Amino acid sequence: MGGRVASRRRVGQDPGLVRGAAGALLGGGHCPPLPAQHVRPVPSEPCWALGRTAWTGSADRSAPTSLGTAIRAPSCRSCLKAGLRAGPKPEQPGHSRHAFWVLPEDRPSFPVGPWDNYTFAQPGIQMKVRMLEELVSRIDEHVHRHLERHEVRYLQFAFRWMNNLLTRELPLRCAVRLWDTYQAEPEGFSRFHLYVCAAFLLSWRKEILEEGDFQELLLFLQNLPTAHWGDGDVSLLLAEAYRLKFAFADAPSHYKK
Amino acid sequence: MAKQYDVLFRLLLIGDSGVGKTCLLCRFTDNEFHSSHISTIGVDFKMKTIEVDGIKVRIQIWDTAGQERYQTITKQYYRRAQGIFLVYDISSERSYQHIMKWVSDVDEYAPEGVQKILIGNKADEEQKRQVGREQGQQLAKEYGMDFYETSACTNLNIKESFTRLTELVLQAHRKELDGVRTRASNEMALAELEEDESKPEGPANSSKTCWC
Numbered sequence: 001m002g003g004r005v006a007s008r009r010r011v012g013q014d015p016g017l018v019r020g021a022a023g024a025l026l027g028g029g030h031c032p033p034l035p036a037q038h039v040r041p042v043p044s045e046p047c048w049a050l051g052r053t054a055w056t057g058s059a060d061r062s063a064p065t066s067l068g069t070a071i072r073a074p075s076c077r078s079c080l081k082a083g084l085r086a087g088p089k090p091e092q093p094g095h096s097r098h099a100f101w102v103l104p105e106d107r108p109s110f111p112v113g114p115w116d117n118y119t120f121a122q123p124g125i126q127m128k129v130r131m132l133e134e135l136v137s138r139i140d141e142h143v144h145r146h147l148e149r150h151e152v153r154y155l156q157f158a159f160r161w162m163n164n165l166l167t168r169e170l171p172l173r174c175a176v177r178l179w180d181t182y183q184a185e186p187e188g189f190s191r192f193h194l195y196v197c198a199a200f201l202l203s204w205r206k207e208i209l210e211e212g213d214f215q216e217l218l219l220f221l222q223n224l225p226t227a228h229w230g231d232g233d234v235s236l237l238l239a240e241a242y243r244l245k246f247a248f249a250d251a252p253s254h255y256k257k
Numbered sequence: 258m259a260k261q262y263d264v265l266f267r268l269l270l271i272g273d274s275g276v277g278k279t280c281l282l283c284r285f286t287d288n289e290f291h292s293s294h295i296s297t298i299g300v301d302f303k304m305k306t307i308e309v310d311g312i313k314v315r316i317q318i319w320d321t322a323g324q325e326r327y328q329t330i331t332k333q334y335y336r337r338a339q340g341i342f343l344v345y346d347i348s349s350e351r352s353y354q355h356i357m358k359w360v361s362d363v364d365e366y367a368p369e370g371v372q373k374i375l376i377g378n379k380a381d382e383e384q385k386r387q388v389g390r391e392q393g394q395q396l397a398k399e400y401g402m403d404f405y406e407t408s409a410c411t412n413l414n415i416k417e418s419f420t421r422l423t424e425l426v427l428q429a430h431r432k433e434l435d436g437v438r439t440r441a442s443n444e445m446a447l448a449e450l451e452e453d454e455s456k457p458e459g460p461a462n463s464s465k466t467c468w469c
Contacts, residue, residue, distance in 0.1 A: 156299075215304050218302050219304070
């Protein structure tokens with residue numbers, strides 16, 4: 001997986017970079033700029049472990065969990081703790097969970113904004129789960145309402161889908177096939193994955209609607225029967241995800257209530 | 258369909274990463290043990306129905322991830338828990354010392370009156386032991402908790418500790434449960450009374466009943 005050698009990505013200095021990250025997290029590179037109060041000025045000290053500029057200073061804990069917080073909150077405590085704020089020190093071993101995500105520049109399809117995914121409180125992951133919820137509510141209101149009615153929260157099952165990119169949900173051969181597509185697809189990991197998750201959830205539509213009990217529903221959603229899945233199943237999943245992406249990606253109000 | 262249980266409780270497993278929370282749970286619910294470690298992501302969920310004092314208790318058990326980065330997620334589950342297992346690993350002094358931190362989290366996020374129990378897991382690893390049994394007992398005493406040394410591997414004290422915590426929760430909620438029962442019987446008595454009162458009205462009333 002990548003390498004620490006590649007960790008010194010171009011370090012952005014202007015808040016525009018933050019907006020770019022926000023755009024990517026929201027599933028579009030053409031996201032309107034955030035209101036100024038939501039953008040924390042990016043300090044000049046580069047966090048080489050993240051391969052980009054670190055957010056220094058204390059995170060504002062009193063702020064509500066909103067888009068703004070999600071973007072500015074990660075002050076990357078681990079990196080700060082490890083003394084990684086004192087400028088680039090390529091000889092110092094990086095932080096493994098960050099190093100894992102640091103890939104060469106020529107892999108633009110890898111998650112944009114990993115610093116939001118695998119830092120304290122994982123605001124990036126939480127935001128993606130909320131995006132999935134919003135998307136499913138537009139695609140299949142019936143399923144969405146059913147989950148809501150039985151008090152099943154998306155965070156209870158989809159957190160892992162986002163955190164591990166479905167590697168825990170699918171047999172290894174299928175995960176490899178899936179990731180292969182993510183590599184080929186522009187913004188595969190950061191954007192297309194969301195549609196795959198929606199297609200994945202809705203592929204269990206019948207079973208979900210048949211369960212009328214919180215516990216059974218959650219047990220089912222946390223242990224989906226995919227052990228027998230093969231290439232064909234992943235192809236179907238991907239085809240459905242493409243369909244959803246075309247129908248919903250550029251139409252944020254499509255079927256919106 | 259008859260209800261399969263009388264009461265439902267939510268129990269929570271917390272403790273450092275790698276102390277064996279998931280293994281405890283798998284042993285208890287499925288009687289399985291896997292020695293390879295695969296870390297929990299966020300929160301896992303299992304349930305089991307057991308009988309305590311003749312009451313069928315369904316327990317929902319939330320198995321949380323021990324790693325620090327998941328804690329904003331896992332803390333959301335404290336609020337609804339009625340019983341909490343605080344787990345450390347007897348072969349890790351560090352995990353034992355962190356119990357203090359886990360207790361303070363419970364104090365901060367869990368509801369008042371939540372029942373707690375201290376578990377020293379991996380009791381089968383005697384040769385790697387770093388935390389004495391007395392140390393565990395001492396700590397449990399300090400916090401007023403019950404204490405068990407368990408082993409998911411050899412199935413030591415697993416059922417006992419889960420049953421004990423369920424008993425504690427049941428005891429703590431006995432008053433409420435009794436309250437529910439009393440209220441229910443009171444309502445029944447009231448209904449009977451109303452029925453009695455309506456009787457003197459005679460046939461007019463009974464014909465009214467027919468229209469319903």
